[in-house]
Each structure stands twice: as C-alpha cells, then as structure tokens.
Amino acid sequence: MNADRLLTLYDRVADAPDAVARLRRLVLDLAVRGKLVEQDPNDEPASELLKRIAAEKARLVKAGALKAERKPKEPSAPLELFDLPIGWAWTNLQSICLSISDGDHQPPPKSENGVPFLVISDVRTKTINYDAARKVPQEYFDGLDPIRKPQSRDLLYTLVGSFGIPVPIRSDEPFCIQRHIGILRPTKQVDVEVLAIFLESEFAFRQAEAAATGIAQKTVPLAGLRAMALPLPPVAEQRRIVAKVDELMTLLDRLEAARSSREATRDRLTAATLARLTAPEMDAEALADHARFALDALPALTTRADQIKPLRQSILNLAVRGKLMPQDPTDEPASELLKRIDAERMRLLMARLVPRQKAPSTDSEREFAPLPIGWNSVALGDVINFVTSGSRGWAEYYSDSGPYFIRAQNIRFGRLLLDDLAHVEPPSNSEGSRTQVARGDLLIVITGAGVTNPAVLEKDIGEAYVSQHVGLVRPTDPAISEWLLLCLLADCGARRELVERAYGAGRPGLNLDNIRSLTIPLPPLAEQHRIVAKVEALMALCDRLEAALTDADTARARLLDALIHEALEPEAEQEVAA
Structure with a gap:
C-alpha cells in the first residue's frame, strides 16, 4: 500500500459516509498483516528478536x-x-513486555499542586491531556510501585468502558493514572509506536472484546491483555511500518479535512439558497428567480440524505406563506370560510354536541410576513370544536x-403510525367518549421525547x-385538517411558536391553551387544497431523492467493502473485478 494506491481507493469511495475512518x-489491518511495506530478506527474522528478548528478561x-x-x-x-x-513470528503481549500493570487501586488524595493524575477521559483522544488532569501529592506519587509509574516509551491502554485505546508516552513528564488504564512497558527491542x-x-x-x-x-x-496474540515483524521492518503508517495517516488527515471543508461549503450554499426562498421581504418575481436557481443548484449541492430535511422545511415554509402556488382571484376568501366555521361551531354548541371551550389567548405580538390577498391570520382555537387530551389511568384498560389506543410513540413528525397501535377496553362513562x-382529527404529542410532533388521522x-x-x-371543518397539519409542521406557520411554548421553561410539555392559542395563516379553502396537493407531490419527490442518496451511500459502502477485501486478500482481485 502506497499513497498513490490509497488515493485511488479514496477517489472511488470518497463520498461513502465513513470512507476515511474505514481507510x-x-x-492498520495491512500493517498488522505485513502487507503495508515490502519485506526485506536481509532483515534479521523476528524469531531471533524473540530469543534476545527472552534472554534479556531472564537476565533481569x-x-x-x-x-x-x-x-x-x-x-x-x-x-x-x-x-x-x-521473517515474522507470532507472540503474545506478555512475551515482548517487561511489565503489564495498571494504576493504583486505592483512590489517591487530591491536591492543588503535585503530579497529574490521569483518567480515561484524559487519554481518550489518543493523546495525553496533562493540563486538564487533577493533581495528587508528590509523596503519593513517590510511594507508588515503579511499574505503576508511567514513563517515556511506555504505552497506556484503556481497560474500562472505552477500552482498547493505545496511547504511547513520548514525554518524560511524571504522572500517574487510575486503575482503569493499563501500563505496557515493552522491551527496548520493540518499537512502542508499532x-x-x-x-x-x-x-x-x-x-480485547x-x-x-x-x-x-x-x-x-x-x-x-497479557495473553493477547500479536504478529511481530523484524526490528527493521517495524521502523518501516511506523514511517509508512505515519505517511498514510497524514494523507488521510488531509483528505478528511478537505472533505469536511467541502461539505461545510455545500451546507452553507444550500442553507443560503433555501434561506433566500423564505425571505419575508421577497416579491413574487424575485422568488421565481430564486426558485429557478434553487432547482438548478440543489441537485449538485445535495449529496447526503440528511440534507433533504432542510429542503422539506423550505417547501413547508413556502406553502404556509402562499409562495408555493399562485393565488386565484376568483377563490372565495378565507373570511367567508371563517363565517361558515363560526356558524357551525355555534350550532354544535347550542345543540350541546361540543363542549364550550376557553377563548384562545393569542400572542398579540405574533405576526406573519404580509399574507396574500384573501388570506386571514387566526387563532387555532377559532377554527376547531375543541382541544383535549387523553385521560390518566388507562393502563388498566389495555x-x-x-x-x-393511540400513544405518543405512534406519532412521528407529520405521520401517524398505525401498524403498532395498542388495544383497550375503555370505561363505560363519558370520560371514554371524550x-x-x-377522521380529520389532529393529534399532537404534549409530553415526552416527541413533544410537539403532529399528525392527522387521515382515514x-x-x-x-x-x-x-x-x-x-378536532377542526370544525375536516376539510381544513391537512392545511392545519402543514401549519403545525412549518416553522413559518405555527411550529416555531409551538416549540417555543413546549421548551419555554422546565420540563418540555404543552398545555391545551398552548395549542388552542397558536396563530396560523388561513388561505381560501380551494387554495388550501391546491397547496396541500403540491406539497404532497414535492414531498414524494424528496422521498425519491432521499432514497436515491441512501442507495448511493449503500452502493459506495459496498464498493468500499470490495476494495478493502481486495486490498487485504489480493488473490480475490480478479473475482472482485468480475
């Protein structure tokens, strides 16, 4: 393996999600198997090295x-x-180390000054963080067994939790460690870096696992740890392996930095493109120009499935601002729709078919960008019959x-999952019917991890x-249910207000007035239906794009698997190529 070969591999799988980590x-795998550098038949074989190590240990x-x-x-x-x-030989870790120990098992005393005391978090990044370490008294350090005092050319090895992290010691600075870190002291005839x-x-x-x-x-x-089997190269080859690993890891560092910079630039361009689409001051002509640019640019900028989420939100925001579809001046205005809703709510109330609800306390400072002609800004409570929540103590009725029985776990962001519904035998009193x-009801998670997630019962x-x-x-007119759902999903609709109320203070949660008093934009009914249909078509397009990107990631991951297998097993090269 050389830099050119590694670059060839990288070019073919660069956009795989974990390409650099896997490379x-x-x-490392090539290094361990002796496939990273060429062998030199003139090198002294490792078997002779093991003999010298055994003789040295016997003498000591x-x-x-x-x-x-x-x-x-x-x-x-x-x-x-x-x-x-x-020229290589199998051995175990104990055979090539003078000692394998761990930190002192007794909790050390604390001190403002003294010797650094390292815990796993101080070495988890494969470097030693002396500055953040707490201190222990010098006399405590002086009393430790020498094999529990790490020294230059020792190797630390994490033993607990985040186990398996090796950290070479390259400094003579004195320090000690907790018992959850191992200290490996290889003989001087084994390169600690290899x-x-x-x-x-x-x-x-x-x-280790x-x-x-x-x-x-x-x-x-x-x-x-002592019994761990290791392949041992000749001393000269150890040095060549360390140099080659350093060279290739440095190259991968540069490739990773370049990829991160490229992805960050893409993300910034995508965010800027989408932000222009939802700028409140934009007129119809400018919006059309930016929409055309976005349609041309986004396919090149969108290379990861996770980039589809902001695209979906931009579509929703355009929808609830009336910028997704042109207005039709012949549509009956939303004010007429509101009159019919008010009349129907009054009829149901007089007939005692719905409960009397508290008047919504809308946020007087909550304002939308200028709404299109024919639209109205209303409180959610003005277009619904009631908002309520389930009763406590239904566990006994399962x-x-x-x-x-619809639970919070059945409600995702905009979707109602009907394949995992529980069953209940409800109580016979009115509490059950409440x-x-x-069909047409909106459901919103009001407590727990999914708080604010909305869905609509479509069937x-x-x-x-x-x-x-x-x-x-329960909307007074079920025909507006899908529109209300869009408002609860879009930041420019009611979602931002909903989230602010849920997370305003203390434990996340919503009360019924938080929902009832949400401010929403209301278009003419005919326009609502056109917008909902357009959003559904665009979301289906996003689904296909997301699936295509996921499939592409899967294909790149499979190619990376094949290339890695080819690198580790050269004899399989012809089979992979076929």
Whole structure:
C-alpha cells in the first residue's frame, strides 16, 4: 500500500459516509498483516528478536530487577490467526513486555499542586491531556510501585468502558493514572509506536472484546491483555511500518479535512439558497428567480440524505406563506370560510354536541410576513370544536383486542403510525367518549421525547382513543385538517411558536391553551387544497431523492467493502473485478 494506491481507493469511495475512518482501519489491518511495506530478506527474522528478548528478561529476573512471569492464560475464545510474511513470528503481549500493570487501586488524595493524575477521559483522544488532569501529592506519587509509574516509551491502554485505546508516552513528564488504564512497558527491542499501531487494529480489538468481562461496563482484565496474540515483524521492518503508517495517516488527515471543508461549503450554499426562498421581504418575481436557481443548484449541492430535511422545511415554509402556488382571484376568501366555521361551531354548541371551550389567548405580538390577498391570520382555537387530551389511568384498560389506543410513540413528525397501535377496553362513562378520535382529527404529542410532533388521522380506523400524552384537536371543518397539519409542521406557520411554548421553561410539555392559542395563516379553502396537493407531490419527490442518496451511500459502502477485501486478500482481485 502506497499513497498513490490509497488515493485511488479514496477517489472511488470518497463520498461513502465513513470512507476515511474505514481507510484508517484498512491501513492498520495491512500493517498488522505485513502487507503495508515490502519485506526485506536481509532483515534479521523476528524469531531471533524473540530469543534476545527472552534472554534479556531472564537476565533481569536473575538480577532481581524483574519478577518471574507466569505463563499467560489461553484465550477463552478460539483465535483465528492469519498467515504471516517470511521473517515474522507470532507472540503474545506478555512475551515482548517487561511489565503489564495498571494504576493504583486505592483512590489517591487530591491536591492543588503535585503530579497529574490521569483518567480515561484524559487519554481518550489518543493523546495525553496533562493540563486538564487533577493533581495528587508528590509523596503519593513517590510511594507508588515503579511499574505503576508511567514513563517515556511506555504505552497506556484503556481497560474500562472505552477500552482498547493505545496511547504511547513520548514525554518524560511524571504522572500517574487510575486503575482503569493499563501500563505496557515493552522491551527496548520493540518499537512502542508499532506496538500502538498493532493494538489499535481490529485484530487486537476483537481479542480485547472477547476477553472483556462485565455487563453494564466492559472491563479488559490484565490477564486477557497479557495473553493477547500479536504478529511481530523484524526490528527493521517495524521502523518501516511506523514511517509508512505515519505517511498514510497524514494523507488521510488531509483528505478528511478537505472533505469536511467541502461539505461545510455545500451546507452553507444550500442553507443560503433555501434561506433566500423564505425571505419575508421577497416579491413574487424575485422568488421565481430564486426558485429557478434553487432547482438548478440543489441537485449538485445535495449529496447526503440528511440534507433533504432542510429542503422539506423550505417547501413547508413556502406553502404556509402562499409562495408555493399562485393565488386565484376568483377563490372565495378565507373570511367567508371563517363565517361558515363560526356558524357551525355555534350550532354544535347550542345543540350541546361540543363542549364550550376557553377563548384562545393569542400572542398579540405574533405576526406573519404580509399574507396574500384573501388570506386571514387566526387563532387555532377559532377554527376547531375543541382541544383535549387523553385521560390518566388507562393502563388498566389495555387488552389484546378491542378499540385502538393511540400513544405518543405512534406519532412521528407529520405521520401517524398505525401498524403498532395498542388495544383497550375503555370505561363505560363519558370520560371514554371524550377522548375518542374521528377522521380529520389532529393529534399532537404534549409530553415526552416527541413533544410537539403532529399528525392527522387521515382515514377512519374505527373506535380509537388517545393516551394522556396526546393532544386531540378536532377542526370544525375536516376539510381544513391537512392545511392545519402543514401549519403545525412549518416553522413559518405555527411550529416555531409551538416549540417555543413546549421548551419555554422546565420540563418540555404543552398545555391545551398552548395549542388552542397558536396563530396560523388561513388561505381560501380551494387554495388550501391546491397547496396541500403540491406539497404532497414535492414531498414524494424528496422521498425519491432521499432514497436515491441512501442507495448511493449503500452502493459506495459496498464498493468500499470490495476494495478493502481486495486490498487485504489480493488473490480475490480478479473475482472482485468480475
């Protein structure tokens, strides 16, 4: 593997979601397998290196400078070894280290001055953050066993939680560590940098994962670390591997930075393009020009599925501002629609078919951009029969069959999920009928993680009720339900106001007056229907674009898989090419 080959791979898969991360892993895997640099038959074989290491350790044990070692335990899970290049040898971590230990198991005393005491968060980025570390007294540090005092050319290795992170020590600055970090002290005949490369590889991580114990928080025991199998190259090749990994990782750093800069520029251009479409001061002619530009530019700027979300919001904002479709001067104005709604609400109220509702307390400072001719600004409470929520204590009424029960989890942003509805046998009193839904009802999550999520019941599903976490809004005229949903979805409609009220203070949640008093724009009924139909068509287009981008990501990921397999298994090259 060389820089040209890596660039060729990158050019073919650059837009895969995790291309750089996976190519980093590829570099490490090639290094571990001896496929990153060429072997030199003149290099002293690793078997001779292992003999010298064993002799050195025996001498240190005899001199009392090193404790005698027990034979490391066999791995609990069978390990799949791969064929090594000529001159390499299999060994284990204990055989090439003078000691493998961890930090002191006793909580150290705190001090304003003294020696840095590192925890896992101080080394998680594969560098040592001395500045952020707390301090322990110098006398505590002086009393530690020498093998628990990290020193230059040691290797730290995280053992708990975020385990498997190797961090070479390149400084002589004194510090100590918590027990959740291991200290590996390789012999001077093993390059600590190549050891870090190998321990960062997928091959080493799988062994650590297999040895880890615990449920809530996994811990790699020192015994498992000592038994870890490692391929050992000749000393000269170790240096060549370190140099090549440094070269390729630097190249990947540059590629990643260039990609991040490119994506940030795309995001800024996309945001600016969409922002111009929803600028409140824009006239019809300017809007048409910007819309044409957006249609031409967005396909080139939109390369990720996550970029479709702001496009959808822009469509909704244009819709509720009356800028998605031209107005028809022959449409009956919204004021006439409001008169009919008022008359129908009064009739239902006089007949005691709907409850008397509290008058909506609208925000007097809430104003829309200038509305088109024929539109009105109204409170949601002015166009609905009532807003209510489900009752508490319905858990006892759950059953395996019977009427449906709509819960917050069934309501997503603009969608009602009907394939996972619970069933209930409701109480016979009026409390049950109060929360029964009907076709055309709006449903809004009023508590919990999905608070403010709206949906509309588009079809008759039979007898069904809502839970206490769902607000039920019944429009006086079901013909405006889809329009009201657009308003609850669009930031320029009522969504921004809804979110501000839900998250205004304390625990997120909505009360019924928060919903009743929302300010919404109301177009003529005929125009509502035209806008809703256009939005549905554009959202279907967004769905197809999102699916195409997702498929493209999948295809690039598969290509990356094939290229990585080809790099690791050159004999499969012809099969991949076919």
